[in-house]
Amino acid sequence: MKDKKEKFNKNEDNLEQELIELGKFYFLNQKYDQAIKEFQEALKINSNNPQIYYNLGITYEAKNMIEQASKMYRQTLELKSDHVYAKEHLDKLVGI
Amino acid sequence: MADKKQIAVIGLGTFGYNIAKVLSQKKCEVLAIDKDEERIREISNIITHAVQADATEERTLQALGIKKMDIVIVGIGTGMEASILVTLLLKEMGVKRIVAKALNSLHGKILRKVGADKIIFPERDMALRLAEGLISPNILDQIELSPYYSIVEIHAPQSFIGKTIREIDIRAKYGVTVIAIKKKQPIVTKSGETDFKEIVNISPQPEDEISEGASLVVLGKIETITKLKKD
Incomplete structure (x- = not known):
């Protein structure tokens, strides 16, 4: 994976997307801790991307880390108030 | 009709x-x-x-x-x-x-x-549930069967993750019976978004494993369930 990261180093946009995809890949394989690492790396490049916060939220929720998950869903909605999935998950966690 | x-x-x-x-x-x-x-x-x-x-x-x-x-x-x-x-x-x-x-x-x-x-x-019922939920945030839902016995849904304790029901020996150790395991299955939705769905395994087998993020629905004495929550 290191090679991949280096390959895209010059193009931050691509690297950001690549990290998100990698994180999603780990998430889908239930490697939640690794997924979180990738998403956090992506956040370092762009801290204004709601997609990253949503994916972090869903990964935390999958790990039953409810507080962290709620926080991430809230961040998602701050950046993109019509994010349907983040809203659904947050509503469920808050108990609405 | x-x-x-x-x-x-x-x-x-x-x-x-x-x-x-x-x-x-x-x-x-x-x-x-x-x-x-x-x-x-x-x-x-x-x-x-x-x-x-x-x-x-x-x-x-x-x-x-x-x-x-x-x-x-x-x-x-x-x-x-x-x-x-x-x-x-x-x-x-x-x-x-x-x-x-x-x-x-x-x-x-x-x-x-x-x-x-x-x-x-x-x-009254909601107040009791809320009170219980606030004291023990790990409890997701509770059905009281009698003053002593309850069916409770809890987040699987960290020490259970990756083990089977037999390995943990839940009934012998904690005196409770696991009647269902709810696990989260990661998926990609039609719109390409990541999400998960809940898969409920009712009446699980001894060799069924408890995966990360799972919750357990257990039946037992209220005091023994309290012990389980703390683990």
């Missing part, structure tokens, strides 16, 4: 409205009755029949065919008097099953006397 359950809901406050809505979603034939025109209008597009009427009048209830309903739910929340009167009328008319909402324990006693088959105390 014949196999659909016919249920009437009288009184469309928050409680009645939501019961009517969910029953309708669950394919029951629902008749909703309320005095307030606005509420009837609000619910009329999501349920089968909504009628603006005064349910304390016997003739009205008869005209609506209440007697033929499988269940009648009295959800009137504004006045005890109306709720008691309606329950009495329903009983006299021979309704098969009456479920009534009580505002307090005295109201509950009266409802029982006038013939309600089941009494619910939404506020």
Whole structure:
């Protein structure tokens, strides 16, 4: 994976997307801790991307880390108030 | 039509409205009755029949065919008097099953006397659940079977992750029985978003593994479940 990261180093946009995809890949394989690492790396490049916060939220929720998950869903909605999935998950966690 | 359950809901406050809505979603034939025109209008597009009427009048209830309903739910929340009167009328008319909402324990006693088959105390029950949930945030849901036994849904303790029920030896060690494991399965939705769905494994086998993020539905003595939560 290191090679991949280096390959895209010059193009931050691509690297950001690549990290998100990698994180999603780990998430889908239930490697939640690794997924979180990738998403956090992506956040370092762009801290204004709601997609990253949503994916972090869903990964935390999958790990039953409810507080962290709620926080991430809230961040998602701050950046993109019509994010349907983040809203659904947050509503469920808050108990609405 | 014949196999659909016919249920009437009288009184469309928050409680009645939501019961009517969910029953309708669950394919029951629902008749909703309320005095307030606005509420009837609000619910009329999501349920089968909504009628603006005064349910304390016997003739009205008869005209609506209440007697033929499988269940009648009295959800009137504004006045005890109306709720008691309606329950009495329903009983006299021979309704098969009456479920009534009580505002307090005295109201509950009266409802029982006038013939309600089941009494619910939404506020009291919700308060108990909330209190339990606040004290122990790991408890997701709880059904009390007796003062000593409960069915409780908890987040799987960290020490259980990756192990099978047999390996943990839950019954011997904690004296509780796992009746279901709920696990989260990561998925990609049609729109390409990541999400997960909950898969419920009811009556799991000893060799079933508890995966990360799973919750367990366990049955046991309340004090032993408390011990399990702390692990």
